[in-house]
Amino acid sequence: MRGLTNLRICAILALLAALGLISGPAAQTTEGPDIAIVVNSENSVTNLSMPELRRIFRGERQYWSSNSPVVLLMDAPGARERGVILRTVLQMSEDEYTQYWVAKIMRAEASFPPTAVFSYSMVGEGIRGNRGAIGYVIASGVPAGLKVLQVDGILPGKPGYPLR
Secondary structure (H helix, E strand, C coil), X not given: CHHHHHHHHHHHHHHHHHCCCCCCHHHCCCCCCCEEEEEECCCCCCEECHHHXXXXXXXXXXXXXXXXXXXXXXXXXXXXHHHHHHHHHHCCCHXXXXXXXXXXXXXXXXXXXXXXXXXXXXXXXXXXXXXXXXEEEEHHHCCCCEEECEECCECCCXXXXXXC
């Protein structure tokens, strides 16, 4: 009887895996649309290296060369785009990122974490309304009035673009 139950459980798990309803780490992929880094159209920056981008998203670079403050906009946890930024730019998990910002605030290195946004329209409004704002969106859906930055000299959609 116990053998039959184990066989049924294995069959159900195999069926769920085959249908793609459950997956393991090996099934995760980095394929997907490019993620564009976007700023206010009046921002003079056109290109950021990956180390510069990392410093911005870690809150280590607080001002643009124009002396306007950097205002970082991040998607809410769970968004694919946020996962790409965490994995590719910051090289952190969601938990590590949360711990990083809690520690930064506790050490008085920052007053608050990056602003959380919940939609592309919020990203667009936040960046259009603040010359120092920076965020990210799917490259094929960049809201009007935002400037797409090159990363390491490469625009989204071009070979070698790192944010996918």
